[in-house]
Amino acid sequence: MQTVDWRHDEAIIYGKRIATKRKVAWYGDQGFRYTYSKVTKSADPWTKELLELRGLVQSRSGEEYNSRLLNLYHSGDEGMSWHSDAEVDLKPDGAIGSLSLGATRRFSFRHKMSDHRVDVNLEHGSLLVMKDTTQSFWKHSLPKTKKVKSPRISLTFRTIQRQ
Numbered sequence: 001m002q003t004v005d006w007r008h009d010e011a012i013i014y015g016k017r018i019a020t021k022r023k024v025a026w027y028g029d030q031g032f033r034y035t036y037s038k039v040t041k042s043a044d045p046w047t048k049e050l051l052e053l054r055g056l057v058q059s060r061s062g063e064e065y066n067s068r069l070l071n072l073y074h075s076g077d078e079g080m081s082w083h084s085d086a087e088v089d090l091k092p093d094g095a096i097g098s099l100s101l102g103a104t105r106r107f108s109f110r111h112k113m114s115d116h117r118v119d120v121n122l123e124h125g126s127l128l129v130m131k132d133t134t135q136s137f138w139k140h141s142l143p144k145t146k147k148v149k150s151p152r153i154s155l156t157f158r159t160i161q162r163q
């Protein structure tokens with residue numbers, strides 16, 4: 001993970017460009033561009049380590065991915081609020097495979113219509129696959145927590161639609 005080019009994420013919130021505490025890095029097959037929270041990012045080429053990990057995640061999940069977003073949460077003070085990953089550039093209902101490293105964090109799902117909640121603990125080395133209609137029917141979040149003092153990295157593999 002030392003070879004990863006971490007940057008603070010930027011998002012446009014209420015029309016203002018802000019840098020988040022969480023850091024991200026974005027890799028893809030070609031010079032992909034990807035719009036997330038209304039900010040367009042261009043992808044860095046894969047590093048050797050990232051390609052190896054993609055191979056593992058693809059074989060474990062039985063899905064293929066052409067890009068990946070890495071998130072670095074320095075501690076439980078950082079998280080991600082409720083959202084679904086349905087950006088226009090993402091393949092509709094495409095799988096998202098998320099590999100967790102470091103601290104165990106709770107990951108929550110909330111059904112968009114019934115508000116039904118499902119919580120899972122994402123442990124070091126675990127792989128969470130969200131596929132089919134998960135993004136259409138559910139939102140997910142990574143709640144902040146006072147209990148976690150150490151960092152967690154998630155490597156989220158996605159498929160960007162070729163236009």
Ligand SMILES: O=C(O)CCC(=O)C(=O)O
Binds near residue numbers: 107140142153
């Ligand atoms: O860090 C995680 O496990 C979730 C990240 C996430 O939901 C996202 O990048 O869209």
Ligand SMILES: [Fe+2]
Binds near residue numbers: 083084085140
């Ligand atoms: Fe997400």
